[in-house]
Amino acid sequence: MASPRTRMAIDVRREQLLDAGVALFAQRSWEEVSIDEIAAACGVSRGLLYHYFAGKRGFYVASVERAVQRLHETIEPDLALPPTEQLLTGLRRHFGGIEQHADAHTLLLGVAASDEDVAAIVARDREAFAERVLAGMPGAGGGSPLARAAARAWIGAVEAATREFIDRRDVTAEQLVALLAEALVAALLAASRLDPSIEVPAAVVAAAGGGIVDAIEAARQAEIQRVGGGASGVDLPSRTDPDR
Incomplete structure (x- = not known):
């Protein structure tokens, strides 16, 4: 059995390889890249790459999972904050981390819907994101299909704004944070008018x-x-x- 120190070294090495994979697949599709090119980009032998991963496809899928993990680490919410502050803080971390994690964002935004394996990873991430959004909004209608649809639609807006920010940079991160925060509140307010089970605080409705x-x-x-x-x-x- 490997010692804890050896196990840690293996895990670190694997993460380093996956970080290199995220950077590579953000620029080129996995089908376009040979296993020898991947090994060269990672600075390892082909044999060592096979030691960690079951071929090129396995390495690509693991790289997508690594991209999701990196973004989760960036925007993990602070549950001690009030809901609105959680929302604003999470959005600021998201856009503030784009420079640091541009490759991860680009890779996930470029996942093909026809690729069922990786599309399922992204879909699970979106679903978990929607759960966090609804959990952080008081009275967002626990279990309401319409509230969930509103949250999912809003996540689509976040992804579109992320792509816009990466490609153009003609609006500021803070402008996008303010726009998206208000858009989420507006979406849930609209949903609450159509579904009475979605309870929005009276102060929010009045404002x-x-x-x-x-x-x-x-x-x-x-x-x-x-x-x-x-x-x-x-x-x-x-x-x-x-x-x-």
């Missing part, structure tokens, strides 16, 4: 006001009445007019 779409429609109708039923200065389609 956010009524439904946005309804408010826009009310403003449109008010403008039509103001000009005596003529053309409105607010050019928005009516929710009740199927031809618009």
Whole structure:
């Protein structure tokens, strides 16, 4: 049996190889890379790579799992904080860690939906993320399918904003943090109006006001009445007019 020190050395070595794999597969698909290229990129022999992993495919799948683990370590929530602070802190850690973990983000964002093995890893991560989001929002409707759908949709927005931030850098991380935090609250508020089981704190409801779409429609109708039923200065389609 390997000693604890030997076991630790093996684990560290394996993580070092996987970190090299994350960097490699962030730039090229696993199908495009030969096992010899992987070994060279990792700075090891082909034989040693096979000692740790069951071939190229096994190394790629393990690299995707390593990317997920690295991002979890970055945004692990501080449960001692109030829910809104957990949300803001988690988002700040997420965008603040993009420079440090750019390869992990790029690899996960590039996972092909048709690759069932790795897509399942990413899907499990999204589901766990949705659970953390709902757990951190008081009254988010424990078990409500609509609340869960809202959380999943919001996670899609986080992923899109992450890709935008990596590719363009024409908005700041703090702007994205503020935008996404408000978007989550708005999504859960909208869900709560459709599903009474989702309880949102009264203070949040009062601060956010009524439904946005309804408010826009009310403003449109008010403008039509103001000009005596003529053309409105607010050019928005009516929710009740199927031809618009």
